[in-house]
Amino acid sequence: MLLKYYSEVPSEIPKLEGTKGVTLRWLISKNDGAKNYAMRLFELAPDGIIPLHDHEKTEHEVFIVEGNGILQTLEKNLEIKKGDAIFIKPGEKHSFQNNSKKPLKFICVIPLSRL
Amino acid sequence: MLLKYYSEVPSEIPKLEGTKGVTLRWLISKNDGAKNYAMRLFELAPDGIIPLHDHEKTEHEVFIVEGNGILQTLEKNLEIKKGDAIFIKPGEKHSFQNNSKKPLKFICVIPLSRL
Numbered sequence: 766m767l768l769k770y771y772s773e774v775p776s777e778i779p780k781l782e783g784t785k786g787v788t789l790r791w792l793i794s795k796n797d798g799a800k801n802y803a804m805r806l807f808e809l810a811p812d813g814i815i816p817l818h819d820h821e822k823t824e825h826e827v828f829i830v831e832g833n834g835i836l837q838t839l840e841k842n843l844e845i846k847k848g849d850a851i852f853i854k855p856g857e858k859h860s861f862q863n864n865s866k867k868p869l870k871f872i873c874v875i876p877l878s879r880l
Numbered sequence: 881m882l883l884k885y886y887s888e889v890p891s892e893i894p895k896l897e898g899t900k901g902v903t904l905r906w907l908i909s910k911n912d913g914a915k916n917y918a919m920r921l922f923e924l925a926p927d928g929i930i931p932l933h934d935h936e937k938t939e940h941e942v943f944i945v946e947g948n949g950i951l952q953t954l955e956k957n958l959e960i961k962k963g964d965a966i967f968i969k970p971g972e973k974h975s976f977q978n979n980s981k982k983p984l985k986f987i988c989v990i991p992l993s994r995l
Binding site for chain 1: 917958960965
């Protein structure tokens with residue numbers, strides 16, 4: 766059993782080119798003994814952006830825990846808010862943007878087997 | 881890409897005996913095309929309880945999204961609050977209790993392959 770407050774976990778800057786105003790914390794990962802999937806927390810400052818990208822073999826299961834923003838896909842822009850659950854299938858292009866004046870925070874769970 | 885607000889997903893009563901004041905929503909599941917893991921949202925009303933139990937082969941990755949409560953293990957009682965991440969390994973006994981006057985809500989991700 767591991768219990769940690771999110772801010773105890775060191776934050777990283779995502780490596781994806783074009784990312785701005787974003788931090789990432791691996792809340793539960795291989796280092797904790799997780800074997801199947803990892804839970805990360807993303808924080809986007811106001812005007813923060815994760816640019817349009819996809820992952821060939823990796824899905825995302827996302828839950829918005831704080832704030833508002835935009836989820837951009839190839840087809841449209843979707844407004845996202847606290848309480849939204851999002852399933853991004855492998856290969857689906859996606860971008861997250863914080864167009865609000867407050868932080869946007871979301872959980873993003875990814876499979877470990879394909880990393 | 882699937883986007884849904886949590887309350888659009890029908891709520892269920894967990895089947896575990898002794899559970900009181902708890903609802904469960906399968907936010908992202910097999911029905912959505914998820915193959916590896918499922919994201920659920922639990923809500924415990926004040927005085928709500930999920931009694932002590934374990935899952936032989938199934939881990940939990942949990943994130944508290946709202947409220948406060950108690951996570952009971954065989955060894956001790958841990959205070960839990962919004963922003964806490966919890967990794968419960970297979971076979972570890974656990975109980976969630978809402979000892980506050982407001983709802984306790986958490987995300988709980990489980991593997992699908994072993995259900």
